[in-house]
Every structure is written in C-alpha cells, then in structure tokens.
Amino acid sequence: MAILKGVAATVAAIFLILLVFYWAAGRAKPVLDADSRAALRKQGLAHAFMDLPDGTVHYRLEGPSNGPLVVLVHGFSLPSFVFDDYVKPLTDAGYRVLAFDNYGRGLSDRPAVEYDANLTDRLILNLTDKLGLTAPAHFVGYSMGGAAAVIFAARHPERVRSLTLIAPAGLGIAPKLKEGVLARPVIGEWIARMFGLRIFHDIAAKDAQAAPDPVRFLADFDRQMDYRGYGDALVSTIRHYPLDSAQVDYAEAGRSERPVLVIWGEADETVPFSASQKLMALMPRARLHSYPGLGHNIAFSRAPLVTGLILDFLAGQQDVTMGAKTPMRIEARPAGNGAAPEQR
Structure with a gap:
C-alpha cells in the first residue's frame, strides 16, 4: 500500500x-497589444489595424480608390505577407487590393474562441463593411484561404464578383494535418505550447527555401510567433475549421455563374491535387490551371506566374459574358519556364 x-x-x-x-x-x-502594434508600425513592420467585434485585425489596403477590389485571403499558417509580391502587379493594373491577417495569425488578435469558418467569415464581412468596401469584389484565396473565400461566396453571393482559388483546402488535406498529434485533445495543446514554435519554424524554414527572399520570408513568418496565442490558434483551426469538409459550400458557390479560376501544383503534398477532381465536379464552370512538378508553395514560389494568371483572368471578365454556359478546362504542361498552360 x-x-x-x-x-x-x-x-x-x-x-x-x-x-x-x-x-x-x-x-x-x-500579448500582442496596442503598444506592440504601435512599435511594429514605427519599425515599418506593420500596415494598418482595425478594431472589429472579435478582435483587432492587421490589414493592408492599397491601390486606386475607384479600382475594382481584390481581396487576398491567406492560408493556415502563413499570414498575409505571403501575398506581398501580388500587391504591386495588381495595383499597377488599376485594382484596389485588400490583404489581412486572419485571427490567430500574423499581427491580428488571438481571441480565445473556436477557430472555425464562422470566425473567418465574420472577419471578412466586418472588415470590408467597416472599410466601406461593400461592392462585389474579386476574391483570391490560397490553401485554407481558398476554402474561406468559397464559404464567403456561398454565404454572401452578392459580395463576390469572382473567385481565384490557389491550391484550395476544404475538399481534402494531408492526413498528417487533420489526424496528427496536434488534432488530439490535450496532447495537441501540450505539443503546440512546448514544442510548437520550433516545429512551425522548421516547417517555415523549409518553405522559405522556395521563396524569392528566404531570409525575409522566415523573418516575416517568425514575427507572428513573438506573441502569445499563435500555436493555440492553429490547434483550434485543425479541430474546428472544415479543412476537408466544405463540400456543401463548394457546391453552393459552384451553382453561381460567377467566374472561377483554379491554380494548383500537381506535386502538392499539403492539399493533394487529386482534390481538384472534386472541385471541378462541384464547380463545373471553373477554369483549372495545373502544373506538374510544382507543390503547395506555388503561391509564393511562382508569384509572377500566379499573378499573371490572375491578371489575365480578371481582364478577361471585362470581355466575357458571365452568363456563358461553356466552362473552360485548361490543360497543364511542364512549368519550367513559368509559362501558362495552353488553353483548349
């Protein structure tokens, strides 16, 4: 005894x-508070902040005030800096560009709530409302941001003019993300708090190798981990966000006649390219560009390629009737020279 x-x-x-x-x-x-944000702005490391019902959001709004609005929605772990190379090409072409850090990421607040689709949906709606950007906008979503853009379009069809989806989540993700240790109760929080920052840093360091400026990429990524709550937000997102179960929203958004562009690397190991078959079935009007040999990092490793596709897609909408009934499928070809695939 x-x-x-x-x-x-x-x-x-x-x-x-x-x-x-x-x-x-x-x-x-x-804690990421007002003093921290003021210091970041003084150092030129932050753009602007907006107080919203769920917390303070870091955002960037540039381009001509009368230009068509393009909203950039980032993914699971990389905040809005992932779109830095998109802003100048889009604004130079006459578009107004809005990018923001989702809650729990970047320099936005980390509220103690469930990080589900409702939270991101409220952020987009509240931010655009408060900025007075209520006219239909072109949405560009990368990875989890693709799912967020689709969900927003399904819920608020009057606010979305077109969709560009870059390796979009919502229909399938790598099992190691949804079923890994971070998804397990108690263990996930423990791992995230005790070892998560090192794990996340190492993953980002690998991604940074494909970025145009690896040092800056990693510094921008690590900055969000200087403040409390990043790891907890990712764990909550894994458990509560429909990373692989947004089929209903894709189907609803797919019933609209709005233009949809899809860009995907066929070697994607995070959001497998095989999910594109589900997407095209649910959104039969979508145009698909796929690239052999390119992976999930296509959004930032090939930013000129992707922004070129987006600009062509947006420009084409001025000449193509949105009621056209014939979807365009685009055959892929090797992307060694960064050229777009042939259209057939």
Whole structure:
C-alpha cells in the first residue's frame, strides 16, 4: 500500500509539474497589444489595424480608390505577407487590393474562441463593411484561404464578383494535418505550447527555401510567433475549421455563374491535387490551371506566374459574358519556364 501511495504521489507531482510548465509556456510570450502594434508600425513592420467585434485585425489596403477590389485571403499558417509580391502587379493594373491577417495569425488578435469558418467569415464581412468596401469584389484565396473565400461566396453571393482559388483546402488535406498529434485533445495543446514554435519554424524554414527572399520570408513568418496565442490558434483551426469538409459550400458557390479560376501544383503534398477532381465536379464552370512538378508553395514560389494568371483572368471578365454556359478546362504542361498552360 505504501508503494502504491508513493507511485500515486509521484504521478501527481509529475502531472503538477507538467501542468505548471504548460501554463508557463502559454504565458511566456507577450500579448500582442496596442503598444506592440504601435512599435511594429514605427519599425515599418506593420500596415494598418482595425478594431472589429472579435478582435483587432492587421490589414493592408492599397491601390486606386475607384479600382475594382481584390481581396487576398491567406492560408493556415502563413499570414498575409505571403501575398506581398501580388500587391504591386495588381495595383499597377488599376485594382484596389485588400490583404489581412486572419485571427490567430500574423499581427491580428488571438481571441480565445473556436477557430472555425464562422470566425473567418465574420472577419471578412466586418472588415470590408467597416472599410466601406461593400461592392462585389474579386476574391483570391490560397490553401485554407481558398476554402474561406468559397464559404464567403456561398454565404454572401452578392459580395463576390469572382473567385481565384490557389491550391484550395476544404475538399481534402494531408492526413498528417487533420489526424496528427496536434488534432488530439490535450496532447495537441501540450505539443503546440512546448514544442510548437520550433516545429512551425522548421516547417517555415523549409518553405522559405522556395521563396524569392528566404531570409525575409522566415523573418516575416517568425514575427507572428513573438506573441502569445499563435500555436493555440492553429490547434483550434485543425479541430474546428472544415479543412476537408466544405463540400456543401463548394457546391453552393459552384451553382453561381460567377467566374472561377483554379491554380494548383500537381506535386502538392499539403492539399493533394487529386482534390481538384472534386472541385471541378462541384464547380463545373471553373477554369483549372495545373502544373506538374510544382507543390503547395506555388503561391509564393511562382508569384509572377500566379499573378499573371490572375491578371489575365480578371481582364478577361471585362470581355466575357458571365452568363456563358461553356466552362473552360485548361490543360497543364511542364512549368519550367513559368509559362501558362495552353488553353483548349
């Protein structure tokens, strides 16, 4: 009996120690507050901030005030800096561009809520409303941002003029993301707080190798981890966001006659290219560009290619009747020279 009591006491002590470490790890980073944001703006590391019902959001709005609006929606872990190379080509072409950090990412707040589709939907609606940008806009969504754009279009069809989906989530993701240790109750939070920042940094460091400026890419990524709540937000997103179960929203958005452009790397291991078959079945009017040998990083590793496709797509809408009934399928060809595939 004494041995059992000793074992129980040891287990209780270990549990208490782990609990203390877990609590301390969650508070080790400073809170992203008004003073932090002011300092970031002074250093030229932030653009603008807006207070919304769910928290403060970091955003960037550039281009002619009378230009058609393009809304850029980033993905799961990379905040809005992933679109930095999109802003100048789009604004130079006469578009007004809005990019923002989703809650829990970048320099936006990390509210203690479930990170589900409703949260992102409210952010987009509240931010565009408060900025007075209520006219139909062109939405560009990358990865999880693709799912967010589709869900927004399904719920608010009057606010979406066209969709560009770059390796969009919502119809399928790598099992290691949805079924990995971060998705498990208790264990996920523990891993995220104790080891998550190192894990996330290492993944980003690998992604940075494909970026035009790897050093800047990694510095921009790591900046969001200087503040409390990033890891917790990702864990909550894995559990509550429809990363692989947004079929109803794709079908609803697909019933519209709005133009849809899809861009995908066929070697994508994060959001497998095989999901494009589901997408094209649900959105039969979509135009698909796919590239052998390119992966999930196509959005930033081949930014000139992607922005060129987007600009052609947007320009073409001025000449193509939205009621046209014939969808355009686009055959892929090797993308070694960055050229677009042939249209047939």
